[in-house]
Amino acid sequence: MRVGSTEVFPGANLLIDGQIPRGIYLLTGPSGAGKTVFCKTFIARGLSNGEPGVYLSTDDDCRGIQSSIQKLVENRDSGISDLRLVDAYSWRVQNVTSGGPFISVNPANLTSVMIACQKVCQGISKPRFVLDSITNLAILSSPETTLNFLQMVTAKMRSLDALAFFTLIPMSHDSKFVSTVKTMFDGVFEMRLEDIGAEITRMFRVFSIKGVNHQTRWLTFSMSEKGVSIIQDNTPRCAWCGGVIPYESQKETINGRIYTFHATACSDCFKRRIAAEIL
Numbered sequence: 001m002r003v004g005s006t007e008v009f010p011g012a013n014l015l016i017d018g019q020i021p022r023g024i025y026l027l028t029g030p031s032g033a034g035k036t037v038f039c040k041t042f043i044a045r046g047l048s049n050g051e052p053g054v055y056l057s058t059d060d061d062c063r064g065i066q067s068s069i070q071k072l073v074e075n076r077d078s079g080i081s082d083l084r085l086v087d088a089y090s091w092r093v094q095n096v097t098s099g100g101p102f103i104s105v106n107p108a109n110l111t112s113v114m115i116a117c118q119k120v121c122q123g124i125s126k127p128r129f130v131l132d133s134i135t136n137l138a139i140l141s142s143p144e145t146t147l148n149f150l151q152m153v154t155a156k157m158r159s160l161d162a163l164a165f166f167t168l169i170p171m172s173h174d175s176k177f178v179s180t181v182k183t184m185f186d187g188v189f190e191m192r193l194e195d196i197g198a199e200i201t202r203m204f205r206v207f208s209i210k211g212v213n214h215q216t217r218w219l220t221f222s223m224s225e226k227g228v229s230i231i232q233d234n235t236p237r238c239a240w241c242g243g244v245i246p247y248e249s250q251k252e253t254i255n256g257r258i259y260t261f262h263a264t265a266c267s268d269c270f271k272r273r274i275a276a277e278i279l
Contacts (some may be wrong), residue, residue: 002185006121008163010041010221011230014052017213022126024154024164026182027208029191030278034223035167036060038191039130041227042165046128047082048061051163054115054120054129056086062102072227088113088137110149121160129157129164130142134181135172154184165189186210191253192218204236206231216259221238238262239270 008020025149029035036059043053047069057065062085069083088107103116105190121127131153138146140184150166166185170178182188187209203218216239220231238245239259250261254271261267 008045009038010228011204011219014230015215015217016209020209021186021212022161022163023186023210024162024166024184025167025187025189026156026185027167027189027191028170029167030193031169033191033193033270034204034228035191035219036132037223038204038228039132039165039167040065040068041072043083043128043130044069044227046163048074050082052082052124052127054084054086054117054124054127054162056088056117056129056131058088058107059132061089062087071225084124086113086116086120088116088199107137110141110145113137113151114149114156117156121156123161126161126163129160129162131164131166133167133169135167137175138177143173147177147180150181150184164231187212201240204228206272238239238266 012020027038029033038065039055043055047053053063053069055062055069065132066083066085083104087102087104090104091106103120105112105116106115120131134146134150141149148263152165154164168178173181188207190205190207192202192203202221202223204221205216205218206214207216218237218239222229238261245260245262249265250265251268252259252261254267259267259270261270
């Protein structure tokens, strides 16, 4: 799959009717699900199409991120020059600045992180932006401070007409914090792992996007040096838990859409989740 594809992210054409609106989106999933690789692929596709990219990393060394994205960019000579990075990782790990061509900040000081975001975004419009991840910032600050920071940085991205993904590990936070975070975004994307059989299966879906028709089915994907690639898999899966349905499925129509579930318990959980998102 070419990184220069017109798809904003892998699987977009399969899940979304039309083009994804510019906005601020949340990508959730457990550690190791593939969120960072997804984000690198997302930024690289933008660079390949002439869109500037901004990557704020709390999870990985910026040198490695820059190198990985450069390998994914279709036009490596021109595209990578439009990539700007904020290193909120090296200080936390080594207690020193990275010393590289990046803006380095202490992730425990969210005011400094916000100032760094504003600095790297000077002079650009309509960027692709990634914050990977909210979880590591929240570990070093109070929930209230983290939420205030997210309000400011999402407002900044909207003022730039950015297309952005912020990552989160939901199981690392209490449900109230996660629910509040979700209200700040224009849509929620989910990743999950299924550890059944000889290999781990990675799955991805769009749970919600405001004002856009979309599917909520799980897609399986793989990760490699080419980034994230969707695997064409017609195996029936539960719309709630993503598990394979080895028997006759239960189908329900919810808000005008037909969904497939393992059983009533899964459909009940799914409906409660949708009701909570609407509220």
